[in-house]
Amino acid sequence: MKDFLSxxxxxxxxxxxxxxxxxxxxxxxxxxxxxxxxxLNAYLEVFGQEALARAAELDTKHADKKPKGKLFGxxxxxxxxxxxxxxxxxxxxxxxxxxxxxxxxTVVDRLLAEDAIIIGRTNCDxxxxxxxxxxxxxxxxxxxxxxxxxPGGSSxxxxxxxxxxxxxxxxxxxxxxSIRQPASFCGIVGLKPTYGRVSRYGLVAYASSFDQIGPFTxxxxxxxxxxxxxxxxxxxxxxxxxxxxxxxxxxxxxxxxAKIAVFGSTLQSEGLNAEVKSAMENLLxxxxxxxxxxxxxxxxxLQYLIATYYVLTTAEASSNLAxxxxxxxxxRAKNAQEMDAVYKRSRTEGFGKEVKNRIMLGTxxxxxxxxxxxxxxxxxxxxxxxxxxxxILSSYDFILMPTSPTVAFRFGEKTENPVExxxxxxxxxxxxxxxxxxISLPLAADAQGLPIGVQVLSGKFQEAKLLAFSNYLMxxxxxxQL
Numbered sequence: 001m002k003d004f005l006s007x008x009x010x011x012x013x014x015x016x017x018x019x020x021x022x023x024x025x026x027x028x029x030x031x032x033x034x035x036x037x038x039x040l041n042a043y044l045e046v047f048g049q050e051a052l053a054r055a056a057e058l059d060t061k062h063a064d065k066k067p068k069g070k071l072f073g074x075x076x077x078x079x080x081x082x083x084x085x086x087x088x089x090x091x092x093x094x095x096x097x098x099x100x101x102x103x104x105x106t107v108v109d110r111l112l113a114e115d116a117i118i119i120g121r122t123n124c125d126x127x128x129x130x131x132x133x134x135x136x137x138x139x140x141x142x143x144x145x146x147x148x149x150x151p152g153g154s155s156x157x158x159x160x161x162x163x164x165x166x167x168x169x170x171x172x173x174x175x176x177x178s179i180r181q182p183a184s185f186c187g188i189v190g191l192k193p194t195y196g197r198v199s200r201y202g203l204v205a206y207a208s209s210f211d212q213i214g215p216f217t218x219x220x221x222x223x224x225x226x227x228x229x230x231x232x233x234x235x236x237x238x239x240x241x242x243x244x245x246x247x248x249x250x251x252x253x254x255x256x257x258a259k260i261a262v263f264g265s266t267l268q269s270e271g272l273n274a275e276v277k278s279a280m281e282n283l284l285x286x287x288x289x290x291x292x293x294x295x296x297x298x299x300x301x302l303q304y305l306i307a308t309y310y311v312l313t314t315a316e317a318s319s320n321l322a323x324x325x326x327x328x329x330x331x332r333a334k335n336a337q338e339m340d341a342v343y344k345r346s347r348t349e350g351f352g353k354e355v356k357n358r359i360m361l362g363t364x365x366x367x368x369x370x371x372x373x374x375x376x377x378x379x380x381x382x383x384x385x386x387x388x389x390x391x392i393l394s395s396y397d398f399i400l401m402p403t404s405p406t407v408a409f410r411f412g413e414k415t416e417n418p419v420e421x422x423x424x425x426x427x428x429x430x431x432x433x434x435x436x437x438x439i440s441l442p443l444a445a446d447a448q449g450l451p452i453g454v455q456v457l458s459g460k461f462q463e464a465k466l467l468a469f470s471n472y473l474m475x476x477x478x479x480x481q482l
Contacts, residue, residue, distance in 0.1 A: 072115040133157065152181040176428055179216065190215075205320040209239075260294045272402065308378045317358050317359060
């Protein structure tokens with residue numbers, strides 16, 4: 001039996017057609033690898049028997065020559081903040097300990113409708129709040145390339161599951177970089193779609209006007225195929241767009257010359273690692289040599305991105321997380337008799353430190369006397385940023401910048417300085433603030449072989465063009481060690 005673990009979905013399906021493998025064999029291979037790599041802590045729960053039963057059903061479907069879905073035989077993991085009916089979901093938090101979802105997220109229904117196999121739920125920073133996966137109530141996830149380093153957050157488990165070949169592909173959520181930054185640290189592809197492109201129904205909310213579900217894959221063509229399946233209007237999500245979903249996987253050929261904007265301030269940023277900067281500069285030289293137009297421009301708003309992002313997201317988190325109170329579901333403090341005590345003790349004991357920090361910050365910026373000073377001003381800055389980016393992308397095809405200012409850092413390196421940790425998101429939050437799509441591509445590595453991700457951003461609902469150019473970049477630029 002051939003090893004199809006890191007092949008494209010198309011190659012896997014061809015292998016099944018040619019009887020070189022089967023869905024059951026693929027699932028068993030993944031289950032064996034998951035067992036061997038338990039120390040990575042990528043999965044909170046593995047649906048082993050269920051996945052094997054699903055695989056057997058699909059093998060029967062193949063034997064009976066029945067029509068197959070786009071994701072036939074694709075083994076997928078989902079982040080632990082995406083609901084799956086009759087399965088636990090905890091968002092990496094003690095506050096949801098023991099909670100079982102009574103419905104499935106729209107993305108889950110769409111995956112299953114196209115014959116995917118869901119193999120488990122992956123570890124993540126609590127309520128998707130973190131950039132290192134050190135904030136999970138169920139322990140940290142280890143970077144498979146170097147176990148002393150973080151995998152990135154908050155979707156670290158989903159990223160490592162793909163990185164270590166513990167599934168074919170996975171879904172994560174991205175509020176300010178939680179797909180792209182882990183993809184960069186783990187050397188894989190991670191895509192945050194346009195806001196509204198993918199339904200958020202069934203996603204445990206962090207910040208509702210920022211959150212988007214997206215894929216982790218080894219290959220751009222697999223990300224394109226997953227996007228075809230999970231995208232589109234959903235009556236359950238009023239923010240989902242009715243704009244037509246293109247056949248992304250069949251439009252991956254990029255022709256012509258791109259016009260690319262580069263913000264000088266992103267390459268001159270004080271916290272930018274020298275090797276990351278060099279990787280970006282080398283890529284820009286290569287693109288110019290290929291005949292593409294690369295123009296550097298001023299972008300005076302970089303210094304405002306982090307502050308604006310954290311004011312707005314913590315405000316939304318303060319509201320969204322109010323429902324987790326020890327009364328309706330999940331964790332409840334023992335021996336708390338009075339209603340006030342149930343609320344206070346359940347939330348104090350159930351939420352982790354980082355989540356409590358953000359809830360309190362969000363409550364503060366929404367409070368009387370501070371709303372206008374912080375929240376209202378941050379909304380105005382968000383509008384300015386959106387208008388500026390839309391204006392730039394009306395003249396340019398893409399914006400290029402690093403995904404992260406550094407490669408994967410070591411555990412504990414930034415935990416004592418939350419500001420330093422928040423600054424790790426400096427290049428990723430722009431896409432969430434403005435609602436545009438962005439992808440991280442593993443196009444380089446540092447002297448130690450640690451992955452360096454390059455981020456490509458495009459206009460709203462231009463995923464087809466973004467994916468085609470990304471596919472082109474993967475073929476001309478991967479891998480490059482400095």
